[in-house]
Amino acid sequence: MGKYAFGVDVGGTTVKMGLFVTTGNVLEKWEIPTRKENKGVYILEDVARSIHAKMNERGLGEGDVAGIGVGVPGPMDETGTLLGGAVNIGWGTFNIPDALGAYIKVPVKATNDANAAAFGEMWQGGGKGCSSMVAVTLGTGVGGGIVVNGKVLTGAAGAGGEIGHIHLVDDETESCNCGNKGCLEQYASATGIARLARKYLAEHDEPTVLREGNVSAKTVFDAVKEKDAAAIAIAAQFGDYLGKGLALVASVVDPEVFVIGGGVSKAGEVLLPFVERPFRKYAFKGCRGTKFALAQLGNDAGIYGAAALILV
Numbered sequence: 001m002g003k004y005a006f007g008v009d010v011g012g013t014t015v016k017m018g019l020f021v022t023t024g025n026v027l028e029k030w031e032i033p034t035r036k037e038n039k040g041v042y043i044l045e046d047v048a049r050s051i052h053a054k055m056n057e058r059g060l061g062e063g064d065v066a067g068i069g070v071g072v073p074g075p076m077d078e079t080g081t082l083l084g085g086a087v088n089i090g091w092g093t094f095n096i097p098d099a100l101g102a103y104i105k106v107p108v109k110a111t112n113d114a115n116a117a118a119f120g121e122m123w124q125g126g127g128k129g130c131s132s133m134v135a136v137t138l139g140t141g142v143g144g145g146i147v148v149n150g151k152v153l154t155g156a157a158g159a160g161g162e163i164g165h166i167h168l169v170d171d172e173t174e175s176c177n178c179g180n181k182g183c184l185e186q187y188a189s190a191t192g193i194a195r196l197a198r199k200y201l202a203e204h205d206e207p208t209v210l211r212e213g214n215v216s217a218k219t220v221f222d223a224v225k226e227k228d229a230a231a232i233a234i235a236a237q238f239g240d241y242l243g244k245g246l247a248l249v250a251s252v253v254d255p256e257v258f259v260i261g262g263g264v265s266k267a268g269e270v271l272l273p274f275v276e277r278p279f280r281k282y283a284f285k286g287c288r289g290t291k292f293a294l295a296q297l298g299n300d301a302g303i304y305g306a307a308a309l310i311l312v
Helices: 043-058 096-101 113-124 190-203 217-225 229-253 263-282 298-311
Strands: 004-010 014-021 026-033 065-072 108-112 133-138 142-148 257-261 291-294
Touching: 004 043, 004 113, 004 298, 014 043, 014 298, 026 043, 026 298, 043 065, 043 096, 065 096, 065 113, 065 298, 096 108, 108 113, 108 298, 113 133, 113 142, 113 257, 113 298, 133 229, 133 263, 142 229, 190 217, 190 229, 190 263, 217 229, 217 263, 229 263, 257 263, 263 291
Parallel strands: 004 065, 065 108, 133 257, 257 291
Antiparallel strands: 004 014, 014 026, 133 142
16 A cells, blocks of 8 residues: 555635645645636546646655545545536536546545545544544534544435534524525524524614624624623524534434534634533433534645545
8 A cells, every 4th residue: 555645625716635644644735726617627637637746746656645535515425426516616427536547547535525524523633533423514504524433424315414404493484595494504604693693682782792893603702702791692592503403413423522613613612612501401311421622624624534535
């Protein structure tokens, strides 16, 4: 087996790449533009060309490379076949290992980008040392990745880990981006927290710094750190929704740890108790000991997880 592996994270704007050694250390990181024209036909060729250039630069032959792992935004089965394509980069249904393997003769494995990020956090991030974990990404939406006994859970249609679309609220009148109503994402994402805050401020009249400008998840948690009572109440609402949603996940998956990442997680450790308390309240008693941790790899989680497809 080669001593090196490449991790590739295909995004809508750039393709992030990393060269790893088998111990899990990253030697170098770089990125190239994602060329989406002509339905993304150039992307994998560009990836192969960039990897070849890096191999030449470091004097590596194909026998030195254990493989290339690839994370892609779109539902994918265990063979690395996109199911329905990756719309935001123009791809349709095809097998990524076969397609990339046509340009470079080393083993290739592929998975969904959220699953790759989860695998990366388990390997070298907030879930290090665990073999079963759930990564929760709190950004514009709520994403997830599930790893059970060291294996990424993809599901029959590649939709495993879509925890943001767990149904929580029956009488919700606004639609989620997925078209349903009452999804976890509507209350626990950055946009969901801002929505909870606006509703709270409209229904209460106590003084709060949140009335002084645009309300966002960041301004809410900044105010929480300053002991602002309204902000604490809003954070508690958010935590109740997320804690309840993760209690449902725990009853099915029983992870060792929930790793919380995404933009909202930049609030830091102050975030976790708001989620942990309701989780312990709602969780099945056999799952109440699940740990909570913050993600550690940031935007590099995808390349780590892609490399881990080869190295773990």
